[in-house]
Amino acid sequence: RFLNHLKEDDVACEEAVSNSDLMLFHSLKPLLKKNRDRTLSSVLLESKLGADLSIIRDSILIGCSDRGSAHFCLDLGNTMFVFSAAVDATAVEEECAAMFVDLRKSFFLLSKSEAPLVSQALLRWHQTHRFCSFSGKPTKRNRSGSQRFTEGSKVIHYPQMSPVVIALVHDGSRCLLGRQASFPPGFYSALAGFCDMGENVEETVRREVAEEVGLEVQSVTYSCSQHWPFPNSSFMIGCFAAISPAHSQLSVDHSELEDARWFDLRQIQAGLKIAPPKKGDPVVTWFPPRHAIGQWLIAEWAEQQRHHLT
Numbered sequence: 621r622f623l624n625h626l627k628e629d630d631v632a633c634e635e636a637v638s639n640s641d642l643m644l645f646h647s648l649k650p651l652l653k654k655n656r657d658r659t660l661s662s663v664l665l666e667s668k669l670g671a672d673l674s675i676i677r678d679s680i681l682i683g684c685s686d687r688g689s690a691h692f693c694l695d696l697g698n699t700m701f702v703f704s705a706a707v708d709a710t711a712v713e714e715e716c717a718a719m720f721v722d723l724r725k726s727f728f729l730l731s732k733s734e735a736p737l738v739s740q741a742l743l744r745w746h747q748t749h750r751f752c753s754f755s756g757k758p759t760k761r762n763r764s765g766s767q768r769f770t771e772g773s774k775v776i777h778y779p780q781m782s783p784v785v786i787a788l789v790h791d792g793s794r795c796l797l798g799r800q801a802s803f804p805p806g807f808y809s810a811l812a813g814f815c816d817m818g819e820n821v822e823e824t825v826r827r828e829v830a831e832e833v834g835l836e837v838q839s840v841t842y843s844c845s846q847h848w849p850f851p852n853s854s855f856m857i858g859c860f861a862a863i864s865p866a867h868s869q870l871s872v873d874h875s876e877l878e879d880a881r882w883f884d885l886r887q888i889q890a891g892l893k894i895a896p897p898k899k900g901d902p903v904v905t906w907f908p909p910r911h912a913i914g915q916w917l918i919a920e921w922a923e924q925q926r927h928h929l930t
């Protein structure tokens with residue numbers, strides 16, 4: 621309720637800023653502390669940003685803690701500031717003993733509790749929705765940043781995300797993983813695809829699996845979901861898709877997937893132990909890293925399979 625109140629009430633939101641944590645970004649890169657387990661650097665504004673605190677009015681509400689303090693974020697490299705000019709990244713890094721780190725990299729470096737904060741930052745949506753798609757006129761944001769609108773118009777724009785299914789196909793003793801040509805070398809994950817307009821989750825899973833690997837799904841069960849901020853906002857819906865072992869012959873559509881393979885429990889358990897390789901390392905088969913819904917699905921299947929066998 622507190623969060624919703626701040627979203628709706630511009631005055632309350634403005635008051636909350638002075639008593640809140642502010643996550644800094646520069647050109648969409650979050651500021652991370654330089655300590656060993658990387659954490660987000662939330663800052664004391666007066667010391668870090670110099671005298672020009674008007675810049676805080678460009679910040680965006682991203683959530684609140686259980687103790688009722690709000691979290692805001694601010695992109696210091698934003699070229700469309702309303703109240704201030706862009707701030708020099710190096711000066712802030714030095715002052716905070718921290719670094720602006722690529723969004724995708726940060727997501728995997730951060731802890732399970734902090735990673736979602738990075739996804740919740742609506743910065744990219746604001747930067748790419750500066751004009752109304754009905755009238756073509758410039759849009760403004762409300763104080764919290766939960767919506768954009770054009771003065772004198774009733775049309776309100778809310779942040780958008782695309783629903784995507786990610787399905788771990790299994791045949792009773794093996795699970796299926798695939799890789800797109802654009803994936804890093806050796807990386808395999810569950811099959812994924814955007815929901816078409818009018819489809820339900822089961823229909824998307826059946827269509828995507830049939831399109832990508834030519835298999836007929838017998839049943840779909842929901843497992844978990846995750847907001848995925850790359851490259852744009854997707855809402856990932858994680859499912860298991862059962863197929864008959866008698867009909868497990870793959871017919872891979874190579875325009876979508878470079879490769880798809882069946883993995884047994886032993887191969888999955890070994891793959892889950894492999895850390896994401898660094899540039900120049902020999903190519904090994906590895907699976908989605910921590911915080912990725914792909915890994916949750918693979919780990920859940922392995923756990924179920926282990927119980928099944930014991």
Ligand SMILES: NC(=O)C1=CN([C@@H]2O[C@H](COP(=O)(O)OP(=O)(O)OC[C@H]3O[C@@H](n4cnc5c(N)ncnc54)[C@H](O)[C@@H]3O)[C@@H](O)[C@H]2O)C=CC1
Nearest residue numbers: 782784809810811812813814850851854908912913914915
């Ligand atoms: N967390 C994970 O482990 C994984 C996440 N993913 C994510 O899932 C998403 C979808 O996976 P894909 O196999 O690429 O989808 P896909 O199999 O539906 O193919 C992508 C194509 O779908 C079309 N498309 C339809 N609606 C779209 C929309 N709203 N936005 C963009 N393209 C749209 C485009 O032509 C695009 O080239 C990707 O953005 C990727 O980031 C994919 C695999 C693993």
Ligand SMILES: [Mg+2]
Nearest residue numbers: 811812813876
């Ligand atoms: Mg796909």
